[in-house]
Amino acid sequence: MNVKEFFRLTGLRKKLFIYYFCVMAMMGLTSYYSYYNAKYVLDKTNTIFMDYIHLNRLYVDINALESNLETFLATQSSDALLNYYNANNRLRAITDERPLGSSKDANDLMFVDIYHMTENLIKETDAAVTAKRGRNTDEYLAHFSNSQKISGYIDMYINDLLYNKLAAGSSQYETTARRMNLILGINAVILIASLLLNMLLALYLTYRITKPLVRLAQAAKRIAQEDYNIAAVSVGSQDEIAVLTQAFNQMVVSIRNHIAKLIQQKETEERLREQEVQNLTMKNLLKEAELKALQAQINPHFFFNTLNYAAQLAMIEGADASSTFIQKAAELFRYSLKGLDRPVTLADEVSNVESYSYILKARFSGRVDIYFNVDERLLDTVVPGLIIQPVVENALIHGIEGLDRKGLIYLNVQNSAQNILIEVIDNGRGMNEQRKAEILAVRPDPEKAHDYHTTGLGLRNVVERLMLFYNVSHASEVMEIYSQEGAGTRVVLKLPWKGEHEVVPIAGSR
Amino acid sequence: METVKHANQGHGVLRPKVRVWLLAALLLLTILNIALFYARQRENHVAEKPPQYHFYMILQNSVDPFWQDVRRGAQDAAKTLNVAIEFRAPQFNNSEEEQKYIDIATLSRVDGIITPAVNNPDFIKLINQATAQGIPVITIENDAKDSQRQAFIGSNSFMLGAEAGKLLNDAVQGKARVAVIMSSELEKDALTQNMIMNGFSSTLKDAPGIQVIKVYTPKMEILSTEEITQAVLRQGDINAVFCLDAINTVGVAQSIVDFNKVGKITVIGYGITPEIKNYIEKGVIHGTVVGNPYTIGYYGVKSMLEVKQNRTTSSVTDTGVQIVDKANMTSYEMQNSGGKP
Incomplete structure (x- = not known):
């Protein structure tokens, strides 16, 4: 790993580091404080005892030196001499051991005196030994007595010093002991306080560091349970967890957006499929209508040709009225034969109704009158074929037929703001509400196509085709029926006026 | 499109309040340790410069x-x-x-x-x-x-004697019969004592009314001082005593109090001790000559x-030489309570 990277303290790492540092620093300082105090007490006690030990060794060795010298001088024993030299060496070692510090302390000065006196003592004793070996009696006795005098001084000094040290030591011990109690008390307090503080710190920091993680975990759990309606998780920090949280929040939002998009797509697809089904239905209806028309006119071509021939025959024979009648009937048939799948102009429709009315007039011989009131400007409008004639036929069959008075039918074609209004008004028997509702409750459903009136396509068929053609869902949007029983009926076709309406192409037409 | 809002409150690991407390605790511990360390160091280095001699x-x-x-x-x-x-x-x-x-x-x-x-x-x-x-x-x-x-x-021993003479002269206004009690201290050899006596006598030459009646030499300090004092008192006509050391001075003063002769005998002492100060304040001892x-x-x-x-x-x-009597006691004490010469 990159060393620089290793030491870069950011985010979580920094937090953890700071935490550990704080705890360690506190514990470290606390233990340093304890250590220092312990060392202080130990040092104090040490210095007291070190001097005792030192003085005691000095005392013992000086005594050994003197007694061995005495033995040697008295007996000239080589053992005593050896012991004498041993003590001598030890003394020299001792005096070398404690460096003569220059101090103003009275006890230190006494130490210095003792060392110097010890050196003088050794000088005297050595001189005594040399004199003894040289058999110079007077001299060795003088040196010996001198050495005894000096050792007496040293003893006195050592005693004084011991006494001083004891006095100082005991008072020092008392203060140290008193202080030690205080120090121990303070130590305990500091230790406990620092421990508590550390514990609190640990709790606090653990909570601080893990709180965002816990929140994140809770949110993640909800996501796992497919609950996407969660508020954005917020963490009060700026570390890796914050980055993680931000990414998490972004992810939740993305998932939500994605789901919304999927739903929208599905809806669109469904709408498209519905439309397709509608198209299919319309096609079916058309087919059905054509079949009906074919069934209604057995071999229409033959019938049409026959009619034409009949018309010519009537003309040749000079029966003009008959000829015209037959001519109109032939036109009517031809129009029907054109098929329903081809859009026609309003002019075609109107002329078809004219042909039909001629025949009706002839047939009912003056009992029926049909009046046209057509706005010429609308004649070029493209409309579905055979939509007016069935309405007129309906008026005749259900309104006028069997009526005592003279039947009147008015066809009005006029313009309104949104629609082209085609009114067919009769003064016939009228229809009841149930029948009206039946007609208007129509839905473009091929299953009910068999219910047509045998002689025509019927109002229902017209309504269905208009609904499909103009793509509306309610019958009332294309047809209104106003009727009063015994007074007449007014049927209004409302063709939405949307300029150039695109004609739905129908496949499979003849 | 939804966006994620930045949570941006509370920087760092710790809340500011906690941070302050923590810092304070750490600082306190550090200061404690440093203070301890320095206290220890100072203790170890009391002796600054090593002495020359x-x-x-x-x-x-x-x-x-x-x-x-x-x-x-x-x-x-x-x-x-x-x-x-x-x-x-x-x-x-x-x-x-x-x-x-x-x-x-x-x-x-x-x-x-x-x-x-x-x-x-x-x-x-x-x-x-x-x-x-x-x-x-x-x-x-x-x-x-x-x-x-x-x-x-x-x-200067001669000066010491001379000052004592002057003090006595002032005290008795030129008329007195004096007993001198010599020092029993072995160190005060005859020479020094003689010098003091010479000084004393030379001052009194100018005061004919003052006579040295007797010179005592005690053998065992206070105990014998009491006997000497008794002898002096028995003599009857002696109304002044000059002591040549501090211990005798105290002894004489004590005896005078014991025999109820305060005010009848003028005591000129030597040296200064708390007892002597006390007797000067009470008026038992008139004054004392002191070295510095x-x-x-x-x-x-x-x-x-x-x-x-x-x-x-x-x-x-x-x-x-200094003279200490009731009048200048306070100033003497002030001067000797620790000041340098």
């Missing part, structure tokens, strides 16, 4: 306030001049012990010996022995003129340093 001062005894003042003066000088000084004192006046200490100092090869001396052959021999080994000796308060000592520091012990101690060390550094110093330093 190691001097050895012998005092006549360890109880007399006079010698305590000498010691104080020497200590102050040692501190100022940065020398180490070691004190030795027999508990009570003891010439032999003083001699032993001189021997010890010589054997301990100190840098200088400051001691009150006795002008006798044994003492002189020891002083000369030390000098022979290159250890300079300075005598204080009492001189050993015949030795090879480098210098003497103390009061602090100055003696101070100059003892100072002169010794001069000897060490310049190999020479003035052979006699007169530290002067």
Whole structure:
């Protein structure tokens, strides 16, 4: 790993580091404080005892030196001499051991005196030994007595010093002991306080560091349970967890957006499929209508040709009225034969109704009158074929037929703001509400196509085709029926006026 | 499109309040440790500069306030001049012990010996022995003129006697019959005492009304002082006493109180102790002649340093004489409560 990277303290790492540092620093300082105090007490006690030990060794060795010298001088024993030299060496070692510090302390000065006196003592004793070996009696006795005098001084000094040290030591011990109690008390307090503080710190920091993680975990759990309606998780920090949280929040939002998009797509697809089904239905209806028309006119071509021939025959024979009648009937048939799948102009429709009315007039011989009131400007409008004639036929069959008075039918074609209004008004028997509702409750459903009136396509068929053609869902949007029983009926076709309406192409037409 | 809002409150690991507390705790601990460390360091380094020399001062005894003042003066000088000084004192006046200490100092090869001396052959021999080994000796308060000592520091005995005479003259207004009680201290050799007497007598020459009736020499200090005082009182016509040492002065004052003769006998004392001060305040003792012990101690060390550094110093330093009576007691105390000469 990159060393620089290793030491870069950011985010979580920094937090953890700071935490550990704080705890360690506190514990470290606390233990340093304890250590220092312990060392202080130990040092104090040490210095007291070190001097005792030192003085005691000095005392013992000086005594050994003197007694061995005495033995040697008295007996000239080589053992005593050896012991004498041993003590001598030890003394020299001792005096070398404690460096003569220059101090103003009275006890230190006494130490210095003792060392110097010890050196003088050794000088005297050595001189005594040399004199003894040289058999110079007077001299060795003088040196010996001198050495005894000096050792007496040293003893006195050592005693004084011991006494001083004891006095100082005991008072020092008392203060140290008193202080030690205080120090121990303070130590305990500091230790406990620092421990508590550390514990609190640990709790606090653990909570601080893990709180965002816990929140994140809770949110993640909800996501796992497919609950996407969660508020954005917020963490009060700026570390890796914050980055993680931000990414998490972004992810939740993305998932939500994605789901919304999927739903929208599905809806669109469904709408498209519905439309397709509608198209299919319309096609079916058309087919059905054509079949009906074919069934209604057995071999229409033959019938049409026959009619034409009949018309010519009537003309040749000079029966003009008959000829015209037959001519109109032939036109009517031809129009029907054109098929329903081809859009026609309003002019075609109107002329078809004219042909039909001629025949009706002839047939009912003056009992029926049909009046046209057509706005010429609308004649070029493209409309579905055979939509007016069935309405007129309906008026005749259900309104006028069997009526005592003279039947009147008015066809009005006029313009309104949104629609082209085609009114067919009769003064016939009228229809009841149930029948009206039946007609208007129509839905473009091929299953009910068999219910047509045998002689025509019927109002229902017209309504269905208009609904499909103009793509509306309610019958009332294309047809209104106003009727009063015994007074007449007014049927209004409302063709939405949307300029150039695109004609739905129908496949499979003849 | 939804967006994620940045949560951006609360920076760092800790809330500011917690941070402050934590820092305070850490700081406190650190300061505690540093303070401890420095306290310890200072304790270890009390002795700043190593002393230049190691001097050895012998005092006549360890109880007399006079010698305590000498010691104080020497200590102050040692501190100022940065020398180490070691004190030795027999508990009570003891010439032999003083001699032993001189021997010890010589054997301990100190840098200088400051001691009150006795002008006798044994003492002189020891002083000369030390000098022979290159250890300079300075005598204080009492001189050993015949030795090879480098210098003497103390009061002029003649002046001491003269001042005492003046004090007496003022006290009795020129008319008195005087008894003199000599010192029983062995160190106060005849020579010194004679010098004091000479001074005393020479002052009184100008006062014909004052007569020295008798001179006593006590043998055992206070105990015999009582007898002397009784003798003096029995004599009847003596109305003034001059004592030549501090212990006798106290003894005489005590006896006068015991015999209810306060105010009838004028006492001129020597030296100053708490008892003497007390008696002066009560009016039992009229006044006392005092050397300047602090100055003696101070100059003892100072002169010794001069000897060490310049190999020479003035052979006699007169530290002067002071008179203490009821009138100037307060100012004397002020002056001697720790000030330098």
